[in-house]
Amino acid sequence: MxxxxxxxxxxxxxxxxxxxxxxxxxxxxxxxxxxxxxxxxxxxxxGIINGFTVQLGEHYSNSLIRAHVLLILDQKQVGRAQAGLKRISSVTALYAISGTHDMIAMVEAHSTAELNGLLDQIGDLEGIERTTSSVLLETKFER
Missing domain, CATH: 1.10.10.10 (Winged helix-like DNA-binding domain superfamily/Winged helix DNA-binding domain)
Known part of the structure; x- marks a missing residue:
């Protein structure tokens, strides 16, 4: 536009x-x-502006455990996988990507135990064949 x-x-x-x-x-x-x-x-x-959002304060934001979850999908069930991921409120964003993986999900949790459960929940979704996760250690900057 x-x-x-x-x-x-x-x-x-x-x-x-x-x-x-x-x-x-x-x-x-x-x-x-x-x-x-x-x-x-x-x-x-x-549609240039789609809405207005909240940016979390640094103290609260730093208390969250964030991870990137790389996803390999069953190509016949991509829609089901996307719908399942959209229903999980801890999945904050989902992107289609190029390369060996099909998508990347951005997730956040309040503890490692919660993150572990979230990763299990994602892995159990229909259409998800494999996941690889990376926990974010520090945000250097964000726009």
Whole structure:
């Protein structure tokens, strides 16, 4: 989808602080509040902005155990595997990837025991042939 430099600047500001007021965004961009509101509405309508989300605080975020789970799928049951993964709230994202694996799931848990159970739950889903997991030790930066 096509965006101009103003939309791109607006998106960058929202990535830094999705709670910023329209007035604050307008001031920082040197635009009127109504212009910023109009641009936000258009980006929402066009699907450029899909919604607003919560970024977890560093203290809470660091208390979670996160892992990347590489998945090899039965190609005849990809839809079932995706649906099963979507139902697990601890799976925070799912991506199709190239290479020896078919997908990668991002997961988070509050303990290693919970993570172990989560990995078993994922491995038991219809359509999942094999998993390989890597626990994240430290986040260097995140946007």
């Amino acid at each position: 096509q965006t101009d430099i103003i939309d791109q600047s607006l998106l960058a500001l929202l990535r830094d602080d999705a709670r910023a007021s329209t007035s604050d965004l307008a001031r920082r961009l040197g635009l009127s509040r109504s212009t910023v509101q109009s641009r936000l509405n258009k980006m929402l309508e066009k």
